[in-house]
Structures are given as structure tokens and as C-alpha cells.
Amino acid sequence: RKEVEQDPGPFNVPEGATVAFNCTYSNSASQSFFWYRQDCRKEPKLLMSVYSSGNEDGRFTAQLNRASQYISLLIRDSKLSDSATYLCVSNAGGTSYGKLTFGQGTILTVHP
Amino acid sequence: GAVVSQHPSWVICKSGTSVKIECRSLDFQATTMFWYRQFPKQSLMLMATSNEGSKATYEQGVEKDKFLINHASLTLSTLTVTSAHPEDSSFYICSASSGVPNTGELFFGEGSRLTVL
Numbered sequence: 278r279k280e281v282e283q284d285p286g287p288f289n290v291p292e293g294a295t296v297a298f299n300c301t302y303s304n305s306a307s308q309s310f311f312w313y314r315q316d317c318r319k320e321p322k323l324l325m326s327v328y329s330s331g332n333e334d335g336r337f338t339a340q341l342n343r344a345s346q347y348i349s350l351l352i353r354d355s356k357l358s359d360s361a362t363y364l365c366v367s368n369a370g371g372t373s374y375g376k377l378t379f380g381q382g383t384i385l386t387v388h389p
Numbered sequence: 390g391a392v393v394s395q396h397p398s399w400v401i402c403k404s405g406t407s408v409k410i411e412c413r414s415l416d417f418q419a420t421t422m423f424w425y426r427q428f429p430k431q432s433l434m435l436m437a438t439s440n441e442g443s444k445a446t447y448e449q450g451v452e453k454d455k456f457l458i459n460h461a462s463l464t465l466s467t468l469t470v471t472s473a474h475p476e477d478s479s480f481y482i483c484s485a486s487s488g489v490p491n492t493g494e495l496f497f498g499e500g501s502r503l504t505v506l
Contacts, residue, residue, distance in 0.1 A: 320482050320497040321433065364432065368495075375421055375486045375495055379432040 280304055283365050283380035290387055294355045298383050300348040300365030307367040307378075310341055312350045315362045315382065324350075324363070355387045392416060393485050395498030402473055403506055410468045410501045412483030418463035419485035424456075427480040427500075439466040439483075473505040 283300045290296050302310070313321040325332065327339040327348055338351040348365055365380035392415040402408050412422055420441045425433040437458050438446040445458035457469040466485075470477055482500040 318480070318500075318502070320500045322497070323495075375423055375484070376435060376438060377423070377425075377433075377484070377495065378435070379425075381432045 278303055279381070280378045281365055281367055281380040283363075284383050285381065287384035287386060290355055290385070292355055292357060292387055292389055294387075295351065295353045296355060296385065297352075298350045298363055298365070298385075300350075300380055302346050302348065302365075302367050302378075304367065304369075304378070305346065307369060309368045310348050311366045311368065311377075312337075312339055312348075313364040313366055313379075315364055317362075321364055321366075321379075352385075355385075357387050357389065360385055360387045393419075393483065393496045393498040395481075395483055395501050397501055398499055399502040399504075401504045401506065404474055405472055407469055407471045408473055408503060410470075410481055410483075410503075412466045412468070412485070412498050414464045414485045414496075417485075419466075420463060422460060422466040422483055422485045424458060424466075424468050425482045425484065427482065433482060436468075441466075470503065473503070475505045478503055478505045 281302050310327040312324040314324045315321045325334050325339050327341045329341050331340045336353045340349045362382040362384050364382045367378045369376045394413045396411045422439040424436045426436050427433045435448050436451045439458045439460040441460045441463050447453045460466040480500050480502050483498045484495050
């Protein structure tokens with residue numbers, strides 16, 4: 278079983294749609310979680326951190342459920358520029374801080 | 390903000406040659422850097438953890454004699470792919486922490502795309 282698993286997608290949605298991505302992790306010792314965005318042939322860029330209390334950044338909302346080891350990302354009012362691969366990422370803590378484990382990514386295409 | 394720079398951004402080499410990729414933290418000191426590899430349509434996989442002044446820690450299945458990592462200073466780590474073969478063709482990305490354990494943001498280099506002919 279992969280340590281971080283995501284919806285494989287791809288998701289094809291029209292502009293303005295709301296889309297949700299799910300992710301589960303198997304290592305209960307993981308300390309922190311993130312959503313990264315990766316454009317084709319580019320490095321990943323941090324989209325947002327994920328907190329147990331849930332957090333929102335504009336059109337993006339992330340949730341973490343430690344009991345279920347489940348992470349989600351909700352994108353509202355999709356824009357064409359949201360088209361990318363979204364990576365669910367866990368970060369080991371303590372002395373292994375910075376050692377990221379990536380999910381396989383979910384491809385999102387927003388069309389006119 | 391903090392920036393991590395990689396060089397070269399892309400390289401094409403002949404089978405059997407060695408290729409060196411540099412990862413620099415431009416405005417902060419990185420005691421630890423991480424090297425990832427991404428094959429087409431796959432996610433990033435951690436190859437090794439590079440510690441300044443000590444030997445790198447390699448992930449299971451990564452050959453330390455093939456992927457030589459040197460972290461001689463707080464701002465530079467290098468990855469050398471020795472005797473490269475076509476199956477080593479991949480996107481190599483480094484990352485570094487801005488410092489404070491467990492809270493520092495992680496920054497990625499722009500990546501280096503290696504093609505071995």
C-alpha cells in the first residue's frame with residue numbers, strides 16, 4: 278500500500294465548478310500535511326498547508342482528519358489557471374522533518 | 390522569500406557519462422537538502438537526504454554508488470549520476486528547509502531534466 282494515496286483522476290471540469298480531491302495516508306506518525314500544485318515539467322509549488330481545524334485560502338479549502346487519516350482539498354469557482362496536478366504530501370516530523378512523501382497526484386483540467 | 394536554485398535545468402548526455410546537478414540555497418543556510426526523482430506521469434520519489442558535512446542517507450532501492458551526493462557547504466548540495474544509462478532519464482528535484490525544525494517551509498529547486506541517450 279502506498280504511504281499517501283490520492284484520487285487518480287483526471288478531473289475535467291468547466292470553469293466555475295467546484296471540485297474536491299481526496300487523499301489518505303497510512304503513516305500515523307506523519308506530522309504535517311500539504312497540498313502542492315505542479316504544472317507540467319515544473320517543480321511542485323506549495324498551495325497550502327493542511328490543519329486539523331481546516332483552513333481556507335480564497336477559493337481553496339483544506340481539511341485534515343487525523344482519526345481517519347484523510348485529507349481533502351476543495352476548489353470553488355474553478356479557473357482555467359487551476360489546471361495542474363495536485364499533490365497530497367505528508368511530512369515526517371522530528372529528525373526526519375523535511376522528508377516529504379508525495380501522493381501520485383491528481384490531474385485537474387478546467388475547460389471553458 | 391527563500392529561493393532554491395538548481396543547475397542545469399536540463400541536460401542531455403551519452404550513455405556511460407556522468408552528470409552533476411547542483412542545488413543551491415540562495416538566501417538561507419540549509420543544513421539538510423533532499424533529492425527527489427520524478428519519472429513521467431509518476432509522483433516525486435525521495436532518493437536521499439543530504440546532510441551538510443556528513444554522508445547522505447539513501448532511500449531503499451537507491452544505489453549510493455551510482456547517485457553520489459555531496460553537501461560540502463550550507464548552501465550547496467550536488468547530485469552526480471555516474472555512468473548514466475537511458476533508464477536514469479528523469480526529472481531530478483532538490484528541496485531544502487528554511488531552517489527551524491518542524492516549522493520551516495520547504496522550498497524546491499526548479500528541477501533538472503536529464504535525458505540519457
